[in-house]
Amino acid sequence: MRKSSVLFPDWAYKPAWSPGSRQVQLWHFLLELLGRGEGGAIGWGGEWGEFVIRDPERLARLWGERKGKPHMNYDKLSRALRYYYNKRILHKTKGKRFTYKFNFSKLILVNYPGYLVELTGNVCEVFPWHCRLTQN
Template sequence: MQCSCSSSVGHLTAPYWSRTVLFPDWAYKPAWSPGSRQVQLWHFLLELLGRGEGGAIGWGGEWGEFVIRDPERLARLWGERKGKPHMNYDKLSRALRYYYNKRILHKTKGKRFTYKFNFSKLILVNYPGYPLPPGHQVIIFTSHTTT
């Protein structure tokens, strides 16, 4: 698999990143999402990408970017996983948009059914204490109140 990673990402090695695909090793942990007994949609997508579910979803051109190749099939798979037989792409895409505000992922402009993960945010929020990949910084803002 050829990598078209941007130069800003830098050289990433294990244990941070899998050698076969472009996402963190921690994403391989099946059906586990911190703080929840149910799998989260972002984690389900990473599982499918890791298994090479090429018919419904696949990695895109940029680092962290993925393309939904068959929206209805993806929605059906998600519905099966969640036990919701009436799941469709409209409902699934609403769940994806929920992640925009959390900055877990965003829509890639000008590309239909294409999204991009913010892996630094996923690591920070869902895996506190997990080391960030080299070259990534975290800026924490705190508010100070005076009485």
């Protein structure tokens, strides 16, 4: 396993903007941006797993560049986000515009079968990058 603050297996890590990276999933792309601090377009919110889209059109443009789809806009990106609601990977935070929340336990269990993640009582031990970003 790669030495990182995020607990994903090696195969989950693709170099950013690598050839063949068009196959990346939107949820993975969002985590990638959040992990490297793409503060202009997206950032962590108040609660654990909550993130805010600060510049919807910029985020859509970044996603379009990554996927090789120059006509990407926020309407199309938000449709893709809504697809994750039924899968319970993330949900919209009620009463907060452009705010969503990841369901990390579902995300890991569904997308990384057989990969054991021990969740301790201390969230910051499991996802220290999130705690570091939200405490600022």
